[in-house]
Amino acid sequence: xxxxYSLSGLERICGLVVLVGCQRSGTTLCAQVAGAHxxxxxxxxxxxLYRWFHGLFTHEKSTANATTQALLTRADKKHAPGLTKxxxxxxxxxxxxxxxxxxxxKAPNLTYHYQALQHLGLPTTIVYPVRDVYPVIQSMARLSNxxxxxxxxxxxxxxxxxxxxxxxxxKTLTDEAAAPELRxxxxxxxxxxxxxxxRQTTLALHAFHYEDFVKDSVSHSRSIAALAALDHHDxxxxxxxxYVGEGPGGTDRTRPIDRQSxxxxxxxxERDTHDRxxxxxxxxxxxxxxxxxxxxxxxxxxxxxxxxxxxxxVI
Numbered sequence: 001x002x003x004x005y006s007l008s009g010l011e012r013i014c015g016l017v018v019l020v021g022c023q024r025s026g027t028t029l030c031a032q033v034a035g036a037h038x039x040x041x042x043x044x045x046x047x048x049l050y051r052w053f054h055g056l057f058t059h060e061k062s063t064a065n066a067t068t069q070a071l072l073t074r075a076d077k078k079h080a081p082g083l084t085k086x087x088x089x090x091x092x093x094x095x096x097x098x099x100x101x102x103x104x105x106k107a108p109n110l111t112y113h114y115q116a117l118q119h120l121g122l123p124t125t126i127v128y129p130v131r132d133v134y135p136v137i138q139s140m141a142r143l144s145n146x147x148x149x150x151x152x153x154x155x156x157x158x159x160x161x162x163x164x165x166x167x168x169x170x171k172t173l174t175d176e177a178a179a180p181e182l183r184x185x186x187x188x189x190x191x192x193x194x195x196x197x198x199r200q201t202t203l204a205l206h207a208f209h210y211e212d213f214v215k216d217s218v219s220h221s222r223s224i225a226a227l228a229a230l231d232h233h234d235x236x237x238x239x240x241x242x243y244v245g246e247g248p249g250g251t252d253r254t255r256p257i258d259r260q261s262x263x264x265x266x267x268x269x270e271r272d273t274h275d276r277x278x279x280x281x282x283x284x285x286x287x288x289x290x291x292x293x294x295x296x297x298x299x300x301x302x303x304x305x306x307x308x309x310x311x312x313x314v315i
Contacts, residue, residue, distance in 0.1 A: 016122060017040065030127055030224075034104045143249055169190050
């Protein structure tokens with residue numbers, strides 16, 4: 001019996017879809033696509049996901065039980081009128097509607113839990129978007145109110161094996177004298193390279209380039225649904241009509257998928273780094289050199305350092 005059976009309101013859940021990967025790599029968009037399925041319920045980080053999850057799967061059931069009602073209430077507020085997915089019984093308790101069979105967890109900070117995610121006690125599908133380093137670090141820079149590097153260093157203190165596996169990127173990540181862009185690139189390296197650890201698990205995995213997802217969301221949304229044992233539904237492609245307000249990182253939930261972000265962030269990075277006063281005009285940017293040296297091997301293995309990219313998709 002999986003642990004969700006012990007929580008009021010979640011008894012009918014028979015599958016999890018977990019969005020992992022590096023922040024600013026498309027986890028929010030992909031989670032909204034999966035969560036728009038009429039049989040799925042999306043739980044975001046800012047819904048109280050991590051406290052609830054760790055309580056549930058670290059045998060602190062009292063914490064999970066105490067937070068479930070608040071979690072469901074917050075998570076359901078993102079749905080457009082007429083598309084809410086919770087119900088209230090006569091006793092005033094909130095539960096998921098009978099049609100909900102899957103939870104979608106938008107949880108990039110669970111990326112480090114590739115071992116634990118194999119032992120949740122119910123079918124789990126991992127969705128792992130991968131994005132090239134330059135737009136990721138520029139997107140992080142735009143959200144200056146979120147200390148991405150500091151937050152991940154704190155989390156990684158609990159994973160010495162990951163520190164050892166990625167000793168050079170981790171050293172760069174923790175080097176306060178390094179350029180902010182380089183430290184963000186080191187963070188990208190660690191959280192993106194961990195996709196290979198997921199390939200070695202028993203988990204159902206859909207790993208792919210975020211850039212390809214934006215260009216062909218139909219086939220990728222079908223793959224996600226199939227892996228999770230769900231029938232594909234048009235709501236997944238019309239996710240922007242299913243939600244209201246802002247998502248994590250200030251994402252506009254009502255914005256449909258478009259290709260503009262594929263070029264705008266990388267071009268912005270080029271402008272920002274080349275406009276630095278400390279860099280002589282007409283010479284190569286040393287920050288670019290350092291990022292290139294740090295990330296080239298991983299970018300090459302992922303297909304980003306060549307003209308054509310092989311598919312990352314694992315079915």
